[in-house]
Amino acid sequence: MTVPATAAGRWASLWGLAIVPLLLLGAVLAYLVATGGGLKTLQGPPVEQLKVSRVTLPERGVIQVHLVNDGPQTVTVPQVMVDDAFWSFTAQPAGPIPRLGRATLTIPYPWVDGEAHKVALLTSLGTVFEAEIPVATLTPQPGRDLFVRFGLVGLYVGVVPVVLGMLWFPWMRRLSARAMNFILALTVGLLVYLAVGTYLDAQEFAAALPAFWQGTPAVLLIALLTLGVLLALGGKRQPEEAPLGLSYRIATGIGLHNLGEGLAIGAAFALGEAALGTFLILGFTLHNITEGLGIVAPVVRQKPRFIQFALLALIAGGPAILGTWLGGFAFNPVLATIFLAVGVGAIVQVVWEVGRLVARNTAALGAPLVGWSTLGGFTVGVALMYFTAFFVKF
Incomplete structure (x- = not known):
């Protein structure tokens, strides 16, 4: 009978040691609230912030x-x-x-x-x-007709260009191993540009948040946490599942980025800036066609089924539809910031995995990791995204 009592005593002692500092902290905080830290006489006028x-x-x-x-x-x-x-x-x-x-x-x-x-x-x-x-116009209210029209806009911006980019798949299957390594390096360039752009978009939304949300550091912390979780999960995947699984992860990261594009379009129309909204639709459609190429690059040597191509297109482009609905009917900067921050972490994790694939392929070809082929592919990928972004930056 003495062993259980001893165990109970140890647990009580352990929790007591943990709770005592918290009780003392509570007493200190109560004192500071009651006395103002002894500096109430130096307090200025009340601070108002809305x-x-x-x-x-x-x-x-x-x-x-x-x-x-x-x-x-x-x-x-x-x-x-x-x-x-x-x-x-x-x-x-x-x-x-x-x-x-x-x-x-x-x-x-x-x-x-x-x-x-x-x-x-x-x-x-x-x-x-x-x-x-800026421009007075009725705020869009949820309704069947407008719901369908916003959904079609998201479809044009997200799903359609991704599908068009994926149509390069038969051509890519005929490329040599060196040419495909160039395409994979190009994919890394695309993703790095998307990671930077998504991070900046998240910071823009974070700047509009109330101060107590601490939006600027929150974006970085959420991105790092997402990256850590995905890297931890990635260690449990089977190697033979890598090509198709990598394509799905690329599509997921791109989808979170496209969610931000849909938010921007929907918000533009909600604010009455129809010309800007139309401008964004055209620009994002052109900007996103290269994303389909990056999604299918890892599975060029595989034989995915049609349903898998359809799911990849939906995962990458579908969030643009959701973003357009949210931006047009119920824009929420908190959710926008969180989703985009998660997108940053997801894209960086995919950059890591595609980079590892490029490294393995380069070693198999007997070429240096940073050579003219890989550096050229990376540069072309960044350049494609950079110059097509001319149509959406203002």
């Missing part, structure tokens, strides 16, 4: 401003100005906005279709937070 997450125009004559309080204390918005004139409004929920709280201000204002408008929010302490409507 983040306008989105401005929507749900119907004619109505403006809705969606707010997040990312400051250290409660904020009250008693007055609103639209185009330099004070205007009545209602808030939901009413009253002060607590820290990390959200509110939606509904302003009955006769906005003019196609014109720009400026909204200014005045807090109880006189701080002014502004939001701009």
Whole structure:
């Protein structure tokens, strides 16, 4: 009977040692909150901070401003100005906005279709937070017709160019081993460009997040965590499954990148910038055709079934459809940042695996890893993505 008591005593002692520092930390934090660290007399005026997450125009004559309080204390918005004139409004929920709280201000204002408008929010302490409507137009509402049209846009941008790029598969099967190694090095260049572009897109969305999300470091941390998880899982795969599995992983990384492209297109149309949205559709369609080549490159010496080609195209291009829906109907910068950060990690992991494949093929050919063939393929891959991106950068 003494052994269980001894074991129980050890567990109690172990947890006691773990909990005591936490209890002491709680006491210190309570003291700091109560006394302000002994520096309450030096405190300045309260700090107010609001983040306008989105401005929507749900119907004619109505403006809705969606707010997040990312400051250290409660904020009250008693007055609103639209185009330099004070205007009545209602808030939901009413009253002060607590820290990390959200509110939606509904302003009955006769906005003019196609014109720009400026909204200014005045807090109880006189701080002014502004939001701009670049082109006033009704915010798209979920409906069957628009849902189908946005879905078709995503199909044109994501799935169609990937399928067209995959049609190079029969031609690639006739290439020599050296030529195929060039294509694989080209694939590495494509993926490196996509990794850099996806990271920058994620940082752009992260910059629009409230400060408490810590968007900039979060992107890097999520990408590194994704990379680590995928590398850990990769160690358990069977070697004979590598070619087709690698193609699926390339398609997944590209799909997460294409999700960001769909978000950009949908958001452009939601903001009334139809010309920009059309410009992005044309540019991304051209930009994405090279992705299909990179997806099928690892399986050139294999004989995949038609259903596998269809799944690869859907995995790589389908997220563009989802992104267009989200960007047009319910854009969420938090989810956009997370998805793109995961995409960065996934693409970097695929770069690692394709790079290893290039290294093995190069060794089998008796050539140096960094030679004119591999360096040329990498450069061509980056150049293809860089110059086709001229059609989508502005």
